[in-house]
Amino acid sequence: MKFYSDFAAHRSRQITVDVLAVAFMAAWIWLGAFVYSLVLGLSDFGVQMEEAGAGFRETMTDVGENLGDVPFIGGGISAPFDSASSAGATLESAGQAQQDAVQNLATGLGVGIAVLPVLMILVFWLVPRLRFARRAGQAKALVSGGAGVDLLALRALSNQRLPVLAGVDADPMGAWRRGDPEVMRSLAALELRSTGVRLT
Structure with a gap:
């Protein structure tokens, strides 16, 4: 295959278009990665919620277990703390779900912003370039083959x-x-x- 023309003006245009196409693809990929990291930052709230829920659940569980050891009344006293522990577990799960949702959103936006424009550039730039290279290679083979x-x-x-x-x-x-x-x-x-x- 022959990727560039033998004629200076045509070759200069091809090189310019190649450089621009690669630069545009790199820019879109960078933008996709930037948006991904920006949106992913929203998961900090979910991390805090998960950590607060986990801490609250562990504390309530420990208090409930300690009070449960009190003779005669331990079972009755520990019940509200067990319920509070369940509320902490719910808060922990909500924090994890928020992180998962933000992760999915960040991935979708990042990939969408990067991949779609890059595919368009490949269709309108790479396909014609490969077609040119194939035709030029065939023509060169005809000349070289006598x-x-x-x-x-x-x-x-x-x-x-x-x-x-x-x-x-x-x-x-x-x-x-x-x-x-x-x-x-x-x-x-x-x-x-x-x-x-x-x-x-």
């Missing part, structure tokens, strides 16, 4: 637009049939130029 100028000229007759062909000769097909060497070389050069390969 393919005749007449074959390249025939490809030009089938691939190039009519106004472009008319600029080479008033009757390019007739010139090709006659084997006109100047027209054949011009058509071959035209076909190769469109693929970014210079006729040597």
